[in-house]
Amino acid sequence: MNNITFLILRRMRAPLIAVIASFGIAVAGLTFMPGLEVDGQVSRLTLFEAFYIISYTATTIGFGEIPQPFSTAQRLWMTLSIYMTVIPWFYAIGKIISLFQDSGLRQAVTTSRFAREVQNLHEPFYIICSYGETASLLVSALDRKQIRTVVIENQQDRINELELEDYQFDIPALCADAQMPDVLIKAGVRHPMCAGVAALTDHDHVNLAVAIGVKLMNPDLMVLARADNKETAANMASFGTDHIINPYTLFGDHLAMEVHALGTYLLHEWLTGVPGDSLPSPACPPIGRWIVCGYGRFGKSVVENLQREQITTTIVEADPELTGCEDCIIGSGAEARTLEEAGVRDAVGIVAGTDNDINNLSIVMTAREMNPELFVVIRKNRRYNEPLFEHFNADIRMQPSDIIAHECLAHMISPLLAQFLSMVRNQTNAWANQLISQLVGVVGENVPETWAITIDRYHAPAVYNFLSWGKSITLDTLLRNPGNRDSKLDLVPLLLLRDNRPILQPETDITLMSGDQILFCGQPSAKDALPLTLSKYKALSYIIDGTEVPEGFIWRWVSGKMEARKRKQDTL
């Protein structure tokens, strides 16, 4: 802010000196001019009167000739001083206005305001390095989950979009290049409350630069980076980027999960969904021969995963040289002839995976006409084509930005959630289905809140103190309603992390230890009620043995005396 003040002062020197000089000469001259004769004496204006007259002349207010009409000499001088003072006056005002409109100045003001907003954050926040489709989804999801974010985006019109969105919290946003370490520092990379950085731009080299910058400046900070190419991903992994997200391989993984473990896939989607959305409708991809149109990164990942699930594939690709496809049918897939050649009539599924929405739609429309029973997987590229995709009833719609956003959410909501989800992948489909039905029973069909708690002095003081006095508390205590100990809160414990050993779906009679971390899933009302049990000694003791502990020093002393007397009576 100081820089800006100095800049303004420097640039205002010339206009101010012009104003002072012109005023000075005009005022002095006016006092020398002989006025009209009064009582035989030539009257002259005093310095103060002259200053007053020139003031309202230079500012073009123009009252009149005081204290009496001017003489010719005075009027001559007034004419001269009108031209001499009005022009510098307007020059000075114009200069000051243009100073405030100076784009460099405005940029400096915006940047310093952004840095101050970030500095004043006192909750954990994430830095998101982009505001494209993916990042805007992620930011709105985090906002609904009441997690703070800071946004850096290179294009001003996207920042304008951000400002127009209706978010709960104020999101500090800066229009700057996220690669610059200076910008990252202003955005709070070194801030003690920064919980992580997500590099989600459309360009791999920018994401790489951000990841390196953050890892160098603050090695302990979690970094999520999007990498579309394998080389960039390997590069990022080499210096320890925490999570590298490749939307294409992720989708391939998800598709494979959907084929062989639908329950697992549903659980994953549900827990990482945006609050308020409902369960995705299950669609079980059939086993058989599939046609994959488009052999880019997406197509390659799909083919790899399908083949792993023992599904045969026929590839249709318009440019086999570019994509490195051997043994594929040449064509875009949008013409009936190509699909005929690929054997669409006896295939069970088709994947339209080119990077052009219109092509994809055309492919699936043609294919459905020829074989109405086909299972259709379609890749969506641009959000603005959403109405077209809605009308066409595809079985699975894949959008890169959705996938990346869900993956980021999984890591940002809680590190325990990411651990839980990776453990879920190793369980059977039956286990996942059972968990889903249990969750739906407790939480309902909408996307639940997922959160983690830590049993330590800061986050759960009542429980921690209880444990340090040697008493034991079971997990069941935390599940009870602090308002009514006979009813349970609407939540389910998913994971218990003790000494870095995870326990999936812990039993409710397990005793808690200090340092435990527990991942819960439940309704928002349960999320709000649980801290009562964790931090209020009164609530905790009510749940444990139903007694109401008195609050307040005086009543505790009185009740202590009453109990001592009662005990004496009992022993007598």
Add this chain to the structure above:
Amino acid sequence: MNLEKVIFGFFIVLALTLNFGYFIGDMDNPAHHHVYELYAAIIVNLIATVLKFGDRTQIGAVHLATSLVADLQLITAAVLFAAVSGTPSEATMINHVVSLSGGALLANVISVILLIAETITLRR
């Protein structure tokens, strides 16, 4: 031979000299204190203040501070003079006008000392 430094030094010294010229003489004798000199001192002090804008060094900040002090005192003196001139209390009130300008004089002296110190340390 830096033209900017010449102008800067010129106005600062001129501010001091005009101020001193106004101040010197019997405090209660209006004949010793010509109002045009006060007027000239104000104008030149304002110009000197504007010239000191925009300097980010510590010494620049103190320069600007002394200039602002001098401006404040001189403008107060001028306002007081405008209020009492022509009234019968001019003879007694002129003391106050002159003492205010004396205050401004001290501020200008400090400014000139700073200027000398800066010049000596540069030594080029």
